[in-house]
Amino acid sequence: MRLFRRAIYVHAGVWFLAGVALALFPRIAQIVLGQPEYVEHAWVRLVGVQAVGLSLLMVLVGHRAEELWWWGWAVALTTGAVAAVCTLNAAFGVPAGGGAAGWWGLAIVAWALGSLLLFGMQRAASERPPEAHPVAPARDPHPKRRRP
Secondary structure (H helix, E strand, O other), X not given: OHHHHHHHHHHHHHHHHHHHXXXXXXXXXXHHHOXXXXXXXXXXXXXXXXXXXXXXXXXXXXXXXXXXXXXXXXXXXXXXXXXXXXXXXXXXXXXXXXXOHHHHHHHHHHHHHXXXXXXXXXHHHHHOOHHHOOOOOOOOOOOOOOOO
């Protein structure tokens, strides 16, 4: 479980730092990715804000890792999709005048983070399989209310 918790915290830290950088300094995407001048930077700021939000959810999953390790699949699928988009863009989608090195770097980081997370999830699953801990019955939200 420790490996999963560390993996998701590292993952959250990377996404948080990248998100803050993109939200505050959207031109950094141009510099790092070697892209031509953007007309509008709002979409880069939106990606940054969403990355910060996702990192906060990762921290919540990490805090309750013993019970919710399988929620890591949401992070793993998102990271896999990001890695695939970065890889495909680096290989086939770099515009004229743009550089592919930044995209390859992002793809490598995403694949590495995703692999670490999957390895941590595999270890967590072997330590505590989900079927070994059944879901608790729902509690009455109003226990003092009279029932007919």
